[in-house]
Amino acid sequence: MTEWKECKISDIGTVVGGATPSTKNKKNYENGDIPWITPKDLSTFYGRYIKCGERNITKEGFDSCSTRLLPKNSVLFSSRAPIGYVAIAENEMCTNQGFKSVIPNKNIDSLFLYYLLKFNKDKIESMGSGTTFKEISGNTMKNIKVCIPSDIKGQKKIAEILGNIDDKIEKNREINNNLEQQTQAIFDSMFPNITNGENTIGDTITPKRGKGLLSKNAVFGNVPVVAGGLEPSTYHNTANTKAPVLAISASGANAGFVSLWNIPIWSSDSSFIDSSMTDDVYFWYVLLKKRQREIYDSQTGSAQPHIYPQHIAAMPISDLNFDDVRNYTSIVTPIFEMIGHNKDENARLATTRDTLLPKLMSGELDVSNI
Structure with a gap:
């Protein structure tokens, strides 16, 4: 004991x-x-x-x-x-x-x-x-x-149990980073001069903006509310996007951050492009991910600088060959599906870790015989 x-x-x-x-x-x-x-x-x-x-x-x-x-x-x-x-x-x-x-x-x-x-x-x-x-x-x-x-051996056993879970989570993130780099390398090879041209993103697709904060009467559920483009701010039982979806943070320190979701989300104040708008979400995600700084620099307003869908729509691109766009989508879809699988696994692992944490740290689970 x-x-x-x-x-x-x-x-x-x-x-x-x-x-x-x-x-x-x-x-x-x-x-x-x-x-x-x-x-x-x-x-x-x-x-x-x-x-x-x-x-x-x-x-x-x-x-x-x-x-x-x-x-x-x-x-x-x-x-x-x-x-x-x-x-x-x-x-x-x-x-x-x-x-x-x-x-x-x-x-x-x-x-x-x-x-x-x-x-x-x-x-x-x-x-x-x-x-x-x-x-x-x-x-x-x-x-x-x-x-x-009292004994450091007991501390190490607890740390090892929790640490093994986080090791796997971090390994999955490392794999996903590598997979994303592959999609970017393929993109650069197929579309080397895409940011140069007289056309704009809005000529091809119109990003939308979330409808602001949810009603105070919204019921909490399992749909994340993405306001900052990073981790969800809360969860409700409604969604205004169809997976996959890319969300672009509108303001604050992470303004312009482009994130990809493999589940429906409520985009709140963020701009977004989802699969109800195009079959080529992955193409637009990689394009805009590479141009995050450009999006950030397009903010307007003094009290609280903001990014609106029209800023994204106005970004220049070259004349698109849609056969190439569809071909790119077909190539990278399996890669992004693997990324989504790893994200799902990480969510399950994090739930397991967070369930074990209080039980191990309170001594409810005895590790002496592990």
Whole structure:
């Protein structure tokens, strides 16, 4: 029987904050080689081990502020905007002030600590304070009470069970990234000059826009509401698109992000192209995925810049040979079907992991004999 003990986070590791070098001094960032992580970096990060963020800082930038160098296997935990992003440092790195990271003691397994913080996310978040947005202070983080196996062997067994599931999820993502690269390579070979021409996307297809937020009376179900173009914001029992569908985020930090869904979605404020509009969704997905920056740059408005379907429709393309488009669709459809299969498997694996997490972290499932 695995023995458990109650302790504070400060008993199992050193809680470390971060800081931001002045952005007015270019020398703090230009040609920097010290990985520097912000919560935004984790907003689109779906793995466990992170190497670097969007920007590095220089030695001068590091010395100019109070950020600290975290050793490999430190566990990053975002402490504001939002609270609860978790990742493990794959190498030495530092963070901005939006983290209360934990450097595990020698008798604490870092992967177990990762899952421990994920399990306690809601508890930690509930202890945040602040009016504009909630934040966890260093002192609060240190005094969070948790229960852990007394023996590191028990920690490692729990981490291994959960880690094996995440290993498979991450392997499927890696496979899917490779498969998408194949579809892009085929696209580049068949349509090398497609962005050059006097025609526009709107001459061939008219992207639509979601009808805004759902009614307050909508019933929750299993259809994702895609507002940001990334992960679904919630689920309802209605849809305004037919799978497959590509959704293009309309505003915010991820504006212009192009995502592909193999299930019906409610596109909310996003622009979209779905299979009710064309049999060649995969063709349009790859074309627009390659032009995300161009879409982002087409935003209009001052208070809240926005992307509308007409911006996408106005993008230039060459005169299309529709036999080539149909041929491309026939070639890549099996590839995208494999991608969809892997996504479905990952959804099932994630459900299994999330079901096991509280049972393992509470000791309800004993791992001593595994």
